[in-house]
Amino acid sequence: MAIKPVLRMGDARLLQRAEPVSHFGTQPLHDLLADMHDTMQALNGAGLAAPQIGVGLRVVIFGVQHNSRYPDAEAVPETVLINPVITPLGEAIEEDWEGCLSVPGMRGLVPRFARIRYQGKDENGIPIDRTVGGFHARVVQHECDHLDGILYPMRILDMKNFGFSEVLFPNTEMQDE
Numbered sequence: 552m553a554i555k556p557v558l559r560m561g562d563a564r565l566l567q568r569a570e571p572v573s574h575f576g577t578q579p580l581h582d583l584l585a586d587m588h589d590t591m592q593a594l595n596g597a598g599l600a601a602p603q604i605g606v607g608l609r610v611v612i613f614g615v616q617h618n619s620r621y622p623d624a625e626a627v628p629e630t631v632l633i634n635p636v637i638t639p640l641g642e643a644i645e646e647d648w649e650g651c652l653s654v655p656g657m658r659g660l661v662p663r664f665a666r667i668r669y670q671g672k673d674e675n676g677i678p679i680d681r682t683v684g685g686f687h688a689r690v691v692q693h694e695c696d697h698l699d700g701i702l703y704p705m706r707i708l709d710m711k712n713f714g715f716s717e718v719l720f721p722n723t724e725m726q727d728e
Contacts, residue, residue, distance in 0.1 A: 552585035554593045555604040557652045565653060566700040569602050569609045572633045575676030580610075584631055584674055587612050596652050597627070598690050600697030603653050609634045611694035615686070622723075624686040632679060635671035635695050639664040640682065647686075649693060649703045650716065658719050660712035661703050663692045 558565050572580065583606060591599040591612060598613030614629030643665040648658050666684040669691050673679055683691065693703060707713050 552582055552589055555586050555590045557590065557594065557599075557603050558605055560651075560654045560702055560704070562653075564605055564607070565602060565697070565702060567602070567607060568700055569600075569607045569698040571609050572672075575633070575672060575674060580674055583608070583610065584612065591652075594652050597624070598694040599652065600694050602697050602700075609698045611635065611691075611698065613690045613694055615690070627687045627690055630679070631674050632669065632671045632691070632694075633673065635669055635691070635698070637692060637695055638668045638670075640666040640668055645689075646708075647689060648719075649689070651693070651703055653697075654702060654704060656715055656717070657704075658714065658716045659704055659707045660709070661689075661693075661706050662708060663689045663706075667691065669695075 574580070583601060587599050587601065587604065587610070590604060597615045598611060601608045601610040611632050612630065613627060613632070615624055615627040644662045645665045646660050646662045649661045650658050665688065666682070667688045668680070668682045670678070670680045696703065704713060
């Protein structure tokens, strides 16, 4: 379909709570998902939420095979997740570096639940129910935060751990954003 411009931190639309999807398998939903996929691929993202391209719906996509922005990350299956619900499994928290297409060129050390269960539906309304940990859990939590108007810098505990990728990680692939 089309590569859409990604809204950047500071745009008020990124701070709004997205609305649930009520109709599945429709052409408008198919078109939205195609635009999101094209945009995510063009920008080498690990995931993308509909609000990042200005669409206030509870839709995220994610998936990673190999991504230079996250060179040590395990593979995450290509997934369309609509109207997600996240349930933390335990109290264990892990901190790791995150970036975001809406906060280009920057990275921050973000705490996230180590293991989660996520539920929702795919583009055809078929239920999804997965239990995951590690990078997979981090990606899902990051993308779903966008649906509630939360950007990862809002979760950083110590702002000393937030900065430009090229300064934090000189001479590495992690600075490609």
